[in-house]
Amino acid sequence: MTGSYKTEWNVVNDGNVGVNVLCAFQGKLREVREGALAAFADLLPFGGTGRAEFRECDGWVVCRLTELGPSTVMTTGGLEDEELVEAAMRLAATARTPSFDELARALPDGAIGERRFVYVGPFENGCLSWPHLQEVQLDWLGAVVIPRIEELNRQRVLAALPPAPAYDPAAILPHVYVIENQAEAKQGTCFHLAGVGLITCAHVLGDQNVLLSSVDGGADREHRLEVLHKDERLDLALLRAPSLVLGSGLARGRSDHAYPVDDGDPNG
Secondary structure, three states: OOOOOOOOEEOOOOOOHHHHHHHHHHHHHHHHHHOOOHHHHHHOOOOOOEEEEEEEEOOEEEEEEEEOOOOOOOEEEEOOOHHHHHHHHHHHOOOOOOOHHHHHHHOOOOOOEOOEEEEEEEOEOOEEOHHHHHHHHHHHHHHHHHHHHHHHHHHHHHHHOOOOOOOOHHHHHHHEEEEEEOOOOEEEEEEEEOOOEEEEOHHHOOOOEEEEEEOOOOOEEEEEOEEEEEEOOOOEEEEEOOOOOOOOOEOOOOHHHOOOOOOOOOOO
8 A cells, every 4th residue: 555545534523433433344344245245244244233442643543343242232442452552553654554464464463353353544633544444444354354254154055065975885785786678778777675675767667677686796697577566757666576586685764864966877
């Protein structure tokens, strides 16, 4: 920043300096909350009340704004943090209108955060530079607040996702078989559901269906399939392979623990 900003905003005639700065600060945030960041309005700070602490020092002002809870009242008072004031005055001696980056480097650790903002700028005849304050505020949003919002939103999205399915392929695959629709040269899969039988998708089946099973790791053996029941609307079919010796089968799951997935054989 340069020293071209004019101190044209009278914050004394309108009442308490700290309250005026806080109200203007929150007003600008309200514009952002209702505009560019409307989708994340609930994550933006200073949505409720705040506390403004103010110190004038030899033509300069140091103002600290802190977010308070929504059920509290706005408060104001003198800035008693001498370490913060001294650091701000050292910066003021080298920069007429300090940038946010300069403030972040010069002020003590923790002075600026997601819910705490510090402004340092010229104060002449009861006036501040509103354009300067706005620029520092917007830079604070970009450097501190928005990265935090992105992280909170990422956590919110992850929390809304269902848990990843946990299963043991080695326990499942022995009960899954390949079906071949020999009339249409099409393949799909079926599985053995304990106490029910062989289940597949109805669209896999044709006029000549066989089940393929491996014998001692060698060539596949064909087993003729019988269709016991088929529901085209539900796209489900119950099968039987008279020559196939089935194992224990897969235990039934619970529908409230089932989640849709995108992977799988497009033919069933």
